[in-house]
Amino acid sequence: MKVPSLRANAIAATLVLLAGFALVFFYAPLDTDQGFIQKIFYLHVPLAICALAGFIVGGLLAIAHLRTGDPRWDARSYVAIHLSIIFGVGVLITGSIWAHASWGKWWVWDEPTLVSFLIVFLLYATYYPLRYAIEDRDRQGRYASVFAITAGAFVPLNFIAVRMAESLVHPRVFATANGGLPGSMLLTFLVCLAGMALLWLVLVRFELAAKSASASLSRLRRALDGEPEIPAQGSRIAPGVPSSATSVS
């Protein structure tokens, strides 16, 4: 299957996101309970789903890295986790705003999904110090992949544990975010989710392309200066990307 170009991907992400936000403001009805603030749901929940899915994808890419030993998979896993952490900051901020608007507090402990997300976020935040602490490139990649797999297994487990801690205190109906939504809200939500997923993908591919371009550039520069070929340096945390790593399918 032919992978669409980064440009096509970017245009699609922009269009779908614009359509999604147009639906949010002009089509989706106001929530009778929460009013206008409920609309942050169309930003917060897709961000959260993309971040969590991104963490899992990072784990799967890490499995591919360990199986093949190809550093390109490590680069993809790194970028997937990196962008999911950035999305995660957005999730925590929008969640906090929503909590403040609904309950008058910036943080609530009895919202299991938000709490689980914080724990997952704290775990993934240690991904950078971990990479930073290991100098040898090859070992750094392998250890980071072991971490990504362990943490990927941790994500669902943590959600189960936190949700149980809550449901034992006051049992709640297991309603998913879009369960019981009226059709118009569900449609808006799904368009926003698709837009956010496309945005995540564009950013991942963009960062991979940028890394690989800067690697080629420094290689060319060294060749021009007549210096001997040395392995890509780049920053000490981010893995270097061989020039053909741009396509994530």
Add this chain to the structure above:
Amino acid sequence: MTRPSSLAALRAILAKDLRVELRTLQSVPAMALFAVTTFVLFRYGLDRESLSGGLAAGVLLATVLFAAIIAINRLFVAEREEGGFDAIRLAPVDATALLGAKAAALVIYLVVLEAIAVPAFGLFFLDSWSGIPPLAAVLLLADLGLAATGVLISSIAANSRARDLLVPLILLPLLVPVMIAAAGASQELLAAGGPSYDGVLRWLAVLAFYDMTFAAVGFAVYDYLLED
């Protein structure tokens, strides 16, 4: 071809570790001392002379968890400093023998620690000891979970620059589900009016599920941590 079986290698490494610990006494006594001192700190930090329910569970488990970090930090010191990692790589045995042996050693350390810390905790804070025997099951399952994740993170940290920093940093968020489940079960067992068993089995199931998941993850990825 005769290869020493993984089990024989595991036993040999475990015996070596236990012998080293018995001769040098560098982990378990430190953990026990740390735990007792932490109880004294909690006595004043919380300003309570007796504890029950959630508070008792939290104090006991947080203390055990942090004491475990001490042992986990030291788990691979000998391997790193004396070239044990290279020896394992050279030896014709499965890398998972090292994982299993270290996990077993850690569980033994933790059980010994708890054999000291739980009576001390009971002596200091508990009005009734009736919740202690069933608590053993909770602690044992928590120890298995600590061992499964602890060995994995300790091996990662042992080969990095910031090793003493990395273990608590990565391990603590990973252990949140252990804390949730173990505290959920313990607070029922240490409840003020004698132990109640509401939901305890469910929490034990969560702990067992956690243990199995990370044992499986460790088993699957451990080879890659030793490769060089």
